[in-house]
Amino acid sequence: MLEIRELTRRFGDTTAVDHVSFEVPAGQMTGFVGANGAGKTTTMRMVMGVLGINGGEVLWRGSPITRLDRRTFGYMPEERGLYPKQPILDQLVYVAQLKGMGRVEARTQVQELLERFGLGERTKDHLEKLSLGNQQRVQIIASVLPKPAALVLDEPFSGLDPVAVDSMVDLLREYTRDGIPVLFSSHQLDLVERLCDRLVVLANGRRVAAGTVAELRDAGVPRFRLVLGGDAGWVRDQAGLDVLDLDGTTALVEVATDGAEQQLVAEATRRGAVHEFVRVRPALSEIYREATA
Numbered sequence: 367m368l369e370i371r372e373l374t375r376r377f378g379d380t381t382a383v384d385h386v387s388f389e390v391p392a393g394q395m396t397g398f399v400g401a402n403g404a405g406k407t408t409t410m411r412m413v414m415g416v417l418g419i420n421g422g423e424v425l426w427r428g429s430p431i432t433r434l435d436r437r438t439f440g441y442m443p444e445e446r447g448l449y450p451k452q453p454i455l456d457q458l459v460y461v462a463q464l465k466g467m468g469r470v471e472a473r474t475q476v477q478e479l480l481e482r483f484g485l486g487e488r489t490k491d492h493l494e495k496l497s498l499g500n501q502q503r504v505q506i507i508a509s510v511l512p513k514p515a516a517l518v519l520d521e522p523f524s525g526l527d528p529v530a531v532d533s534m535v536d537l538l539r540e541y542t543r544d545g546i547p548v549l550f551s552s553h554q555l556d557l558v559e560r561l562c563d564r565l566v567v568l569a570n571g572r573r574v575a576a577g578t579v580a581e582l583r584d585a586g587v588p589r590f591r592l593v594l595g596g597d598a599g600w601v602r603d604q605a606g607l608d609v610l611d612l613d614g615t616t617a618l619v620e621v622a623t624d625g626a627e628q629q630l631v632a633e634a635t636r637r638g639a640v641h642e643f644v645r646v647r648p649a650l651s652e653i654y655r656e657a658t659a
């Protein structure tokens with residue numbers, strides 16, 4: 367497990383990251399979200415040791431992280447760092463060798479990953495000849511070789527088409543299945559919702575929400591949807607509820623007083639047919655909007 371404890375970083379008078387704490391458990395995918403400038407990249411850079419820390423610490427498997435630990439991590443920085451004028455196969459093999467892989471093994475794995483990301487025919491092309499999305503695919507391959515102990519990925523999905531997103535999702539799922547902790551930042555909330563087991567939300571350098579997707583969706587004031595056989599207008603007069611939406615036979619309510627939902631069902635049943643009464647859990651995008659409002 368990777369633990370981020372009270373991490374703090376200042377740039378002049380700006381506190382870019384302010385006592386941020388969260389965990390990236392083994393075998394789980396943790397999504398890292400927040401508006402532009404919220405502090406995600408700065409946090410990831412501190413985790414990877416490319417930026418100094420003003421306060422707090424990073425723990426890896428229970429001990430302060432070391433340079434050697436970080437060398438076993440796969441890191442995809444925001445600024446992509448490959449050479450434009452070199453063939454992609456050669457430079458990926460070189461990167462993998464720098465990280466300790468043997469030449470033959472590196473070549474085999476690079477070729478396998480290039481095939482997987484649809485670049486099997488482009489191995490001799492210079493990076494700069496590829497479209498931006500394809501360059502991004504090459505960057506991904508560079509960050510996951512050799513098989514890492516943990517993955518820290520800054521916006522790995524940006525610029526990818528849906529097919530490449532699926533290849534990336536499959537790859538990340540394989541890694542998490544093998545027990546690797548994965549932290550990735552993204553602005554694509556639909557993807558985050560589809561992919562991650564846990565979520566950390568930053569706003570203005572502070573952590574404003576964190577937990578498993580289920581925990582976050584269960585937190586907050588419970589909401590229920592009631593669909594009746596007849597008009598639902600009377601729901602407005604029920605005590606202990608805030609009516610968020612009322613449309614003919616359907617009402618969406620928020621419980622203001624504990625137990626008010628039970629009284630609502632009892633009253634609805636007394637009045638006639640109840641077609642539906644369900645708890646409505648917010649989508650991740652809604653949780654995000656509320657946490658960062």
Ligand SMILES: Nc1ncnc2c1ncn2[C@@H]1O[C@H](COP(=O)(O)OP(=O)(O)OP(=O)(O)O)[C@@H](O)[C@H]1O
Binds near residue numbers: 377400
């Ligand atoms: N090297 C730097 N010097 C000065 N300020 C910086 C530096 N790096 C980041 N900042 C500031 O720190 C804050 C957090 O920036 P950061 O890049 O971590 O945000 P982010 O959440 O990754 O944003 P984005 O989603 O736009 O990538 C911003 O106010 C940014 O301007």
